[in-house]
Amino acid sequence: MLANDPLARVLYIDLSRRAFSVRHRPELFEAGLGGTGVDIRLLEEECAPGTDPLGPGNPVIFAVGPLVGLYPLASKTVAMFKSPHTGNLGESHAGGRSAVAIRMAGYGAIVIRGASVTPIYLAVEGDHVHFRDASALWGLHNAYTVGSVLRERESGSGVRTIMRIGRAGEQGVTYASVITETYRHFGRLGLGAVFGSKRLKGLVISGQRSLPVTDRRAYRQVYDTIFRAATESPLMKKYHELGTAMNVLPLNALGALPTRNLQAGHFEGAEAISGERLAAEYLGRRVACAHCPVACVHLGTLRLPYPKEPYFYKTSMIGYDHEPIFAVGSLLGGSDVSGIFQLLDEAEVQGLDVMSMGVTLAWATEALQRGLISTHETDGLALDWGNYATYIEAAERIVSQPNDFYRALARGAEHAASIYGGSDFALTFGGNEMPGYHTGPGCHLGYLTGARHSHLDSAGYGLDQKAGAKGETLTPEGVATGLLDEERWRQVLTSLGICLFARGIYTSDVTLQALATAGFDRSADDLVQLGADVLHRKYAFKLREGFDPAALRIPGRILQTPTPMGTLDEQFMRESIAAYARAV
Numbered sequence: 001m002l003a004n005d006p007l008a009r010v011l012y013i014d015l016s017r018r019a020f021s022v023r024h025r026p027e028l029f030e031a032g033l034g035g036t037g038v039d040i041r042l043l044e045e046e047c048a049p050g051t052d053p054l055g056p057g058n059p060v061i062f063a064v065g066p067l068v069g070l071y072p073l074a075s076k077t078v079a080m081f082k083s084p085h086t087g088n089l090g091e092s093h094a095g096g097r098s099a100v101a102i103r104m105a106g107y108g109a110i111v112i113r114g115a116s117v118t119p120i121y122l123a124v125e126g127d128h129v130h131f132r133d134a135s136a137l138w139g140l141h142n143a144y145t146v147g148s149v150l151r152e153r154e155s156g157s158g159v160r161t162i163m164r165i166g167r168a169g170e171q172g173v174t175y176a177s178v179i180t181e182t183y184r185h186f187g188r189l190g191l192g193a194v195f196g197s198k199r200l201k202g203l204v205i206s207g208q209r210s211l212p213v214t215d216r217r218a219y220r221q222v223y224d225t226i227f228r229a230a231t232e233s234p235l236m237k238k239y240h241e242l243g244t245a246m247n248v249l250p251l252n253a254l255g256a257l258p259t260r261n262l263q264a265g266h267f268e269g270a271e272a273i274s275g276e277r278l279a280a281e282y283l284g285r286r287v288a289c290a291h292c293p294v295a296c297v298h299l300g301t302l303r304l305p306y307p308k309e310p311y312f313y314k315t316s317m318i319g320y321d322h323e324p325i326f327a328v329g330s331l332l333g334g335s336d337v338s339g340i341f342q343l344l345d346e347a348e349v350q351g352l353d354v355m356s357m358g359v360t361l362a363w364a365t366e367a368l369q370r371g372l373i374s375t376h377e378t379d380g381l382a383l384d385w386g387n388y389a390t391y392i393e394a395a396e397r398i399v400s401q402p403n404d405f406y407r408a409l410a411r412g413a414e415h416a417a418s419i420y421g422g423s424d425f426a427l428t429f430g431g432n433e434m435p436g437y438h439t440g441p442g443c444h445l446g447y448l449t450g451a452r453h454s455h456l457d458s459a460g461y462g463l464d465q466k467a468g469a470k471g472e473t474l475t476p477e478g479v480a481t482g483l484l485d486e487e488r489w490r491q492v493l494t495s496l497g498i499c500l501f502a503r504g505i506y507t508s509d510v511t512l513q514a515l516a517t518a519g520f521d522r523s524a525d526d527l528v529q530l531g532a533d534v535l536h537r538k539y540a541f542k543l544r545e546g547f548d549p550a551a552l553r554i555p556g557r558i559l560q561t562p563t564p565m566g567t568l569d570e571q572f573m574r575e576s577i578a579a580y581a582r583a584v
Contacts, residue, residue: 001026002212002519007034007066007108010042013122013129015198016056016114020129022107029108033520034065036091037495037530038109039080040537046111049544053084053190054172054197056115063109064099065497066518068291069211071223072230073502075099075289077180078494083189084197085174085356085412086431088545089538091452092191095289096184098205099497101161105207112200121164121202123154126209134201138170143179143351146202156206164202165192166351168399172196173410175356175433179348183287183297183319187353188454189432212519219517226514229505231293239296239501240286244322245275247436248330254564256439256461258326260333260385261362261425262557265438265564269335273325282337284317289499296501297321302341318344326436327358332365332385339388346392350399356412357398359433361391363413363426372421377405414553424556429453430547434555440464440565441474441572444558446483448573449549449580451538456500458487468565476572480579488531495534539584549581 001008008026013019032038039061046059060081067074077098083090102110105126112122116131119138123130132153137146143166150162161180168176169192176192177185186192195201213219230236238246251257252270259267271277278300288295299317306312318341328343329335347354365383367373375382379402381390397406408416413433417426427434429447435455437443442463443455450457463482467474490500496515498506506514508524515522559568 001030001066002214004212005066005519006106006209006211007064007103009107010109010111011107011124011129012111012113014113015116015120015200018116018131022127025109029066032534033495033530034068034108035063035076035078035495035497036491037534038063039078039091040534040541042109042111043080043541044537046113047082051082053082053087053090054193056113056198058082058194058197060112060191060194060198061109062098062102064102065495066520067514068099068497069103070213070219070518071291071514072227073292073294073499073505074497075292075499076494076497077102078497079178079186079191081191081194082545084172084193085190086453088542088547089451090189090191090194091538092178092186092188093494094178094180094184094186095292095499096161096181097159097290098161098163098180098184100290101159101205101207103211104159104209105205106209112198115197116199119199119201121150121200122204124203124205124207125155126207137201138199139167141167142349143167144182144349147179147182150202150204154204154206156204159208160204160206162202162204165195165200166349168351169193169196171399171401171410173352173399175353175412176351177353179351183299184289185353188355188452190353192351213517214519215517218513222510222513222517226505226510227293230502233505235504236294236501240294242275242279243296243298243320245278245298245320245325247322248274248325249276251437251439252330254439255562256437256564257330258427258434258436258438259330261331261366262427262438262561263366265561267330267335270330272335273329273337273340275322278320278337282341292499294501300337300341302338302345304338304342316341316345319348320344323436324354324358327355328391331358331362331436332391334386334388336386336388339386343388343391343395346395350395352395352398355435356433357395359427360398360409360413360416361394363417363422364394364409366425367417367420367422370422373405377403377420379403379406423553427555427557428553429555430552437461438558438561438563440468440563441568441576442467442479442482444568445479445573445576445580448552448554449480449483449577450487451535451542457490458483462486464563464565474565476575477579479576480583483580484535484583488528488535491531491534492527495530535584549577552577
């Protein structure tokens with residue numbers, strides 16, 4: 001690591017005392033590189049066993065990697081905390097400007113401790129931290145408005161990051177998100193609720209630094225190699241043109257697109273909500289994260305008339321990709337794009353994780369149809385597939401929580417099912433709501449075993465599709481090995497701050513060349529060892545906090561609805577989970 005690299009600096013902020021300090025911690029980055037590898041080490045230091053996720057002892061830790069600010073597609077910030085949604089590891093990633101802003105402010109990591117008595121937001125300007133009163137922002141209905149106010153109040157336009165929560169975080173919804181910039185999020189596992197418990201409304205970070213490299217000529221050569229690969233890759237071109245919404249039609253053709261709470265894997269309205277249709281008829285613009293030439297963030301235009309005002313319209317830009325389309329489209333049985341966009345907008349206004357919100361609403365819809373609940377519990381709302389006006393009202397009530405039922409929904413589908421019944425069709429894995437793939441055993445085992453219970457942990461859907469294309473039969477040991485190999489390598493990429501869309505570009509050789517220019521002399525074996533160590537540490541934290549792989553609930557619905565690889569077998573799933581747990 002280069003001696004003058006600001007990456008080694010860790011900013012510690014104490015909300016209780018309204019104080020801050022900076023410590024030089026090169027040993028953290030030498031051992032963990034950055035991102036996930038540094039985050040988990042700091043979480044071990046800062047989060048005592050049994051910490052209340054919504055108490056002042058739960059830290060919020062942000063870390064970035066050594067390639068951030070130097071190379072294309074190194075754009076991710078990793079946040080770690082104890083999750084109020086699952087009770088164990090909380091880990092969420094966001095792009096936008098967050099990673100580059102933290103690096104330019106002069107830090108490799110930021111640790112936020114304690115809790116404020118009154119609402120505040122933080123403004124980090126290089127070496128200075130300001131504790132600003134946020135009383136006027138607390139309780140604002142619209143998270144967009146909060147962002148607008150912070151943009152007006154704080155300096156650093158064009159280089160800063162603005163993180164903030166909506167009312168969902170203030171109200172302790174366990175899957176509340178933190179919005180960064182406007183269309184990026186720390187979406188999963190409830191970081192927004194942790195912010196809310198600390199009375200922390202937002203965080204603005206800015207600064208300007210130069211970043212050292214070992215050899216400018218070598219740096220330029222590696223940079224050009226990565227840039228060309230990113231701009232000439234057919235897959236990256238597809239990400240630019242359609243984004244991940246390109247997955248809707250292929251998954252639907254396979255029978256792998258979860259529909260109406262996974263009662264089916266094929267959605268008759270898939271064409272209407274496909275990436276191709278949205279790009280052709282609704283795409284307003286594309287947005288890129290800082291230092292990314294791909295621009296995979298797609299914004300659709302929503303044009304709605306003002307009430308009682310003829311010829312006057314409000315035009316909004318709504319971010320979309322595969323997961324939101326699945327979560328509030330096919331899973332809720334709807335293909336009305338205007339309704340989908342309005343529900344996505346409501347999630348943005350409130351600061352809700354769209355995936356958890358959609359899966360929870362899908363469970364509630366089926367629970368109502370099966371008679372497990374009535375309109376008494378739903379506060380008069382007749383939830384029904386594709387009825388977006390009703391879903392928008394329900395989303396608002398998840399946040400306002402007018403009764404016990406909505407207070408249960410504010411803790412997710414698994415918690416609500418534990419009270420009202422219907423656990424078989426509560427589509428949660430380790431407590432976290434499912435993503436949009438029903439491809440076979442690999443994807444669901446990935447959700448069950450992955451450290452974050454996310455499709456991005458180990459891409460189990462890829463195992464399914466490769467095996468299906470080759471006509472291969474998966475074995476429990478084979479699935480466990482494939483998931484572990486992928487998840488370990490992804491720990492390396494996320495420790496570097498690499499967007500996982502670029503995993504095909506940042507091969508081991510390219511990664512080592514880039515690291516060398518940043519002052520890290522590593523071997524391929526070193527990277528392999530790092531990935532294994534980070535994953536092992538994350539699992540050790542989960543186990544410490546009560547996670548038990550053998551006790552994982554397998555949703556009955558995934559065993560009932562056929563996948564492209566046939567109907568799943570529970571014994572196979574249990575054997576695979578056990579094999580994974582033995583090896584991790």
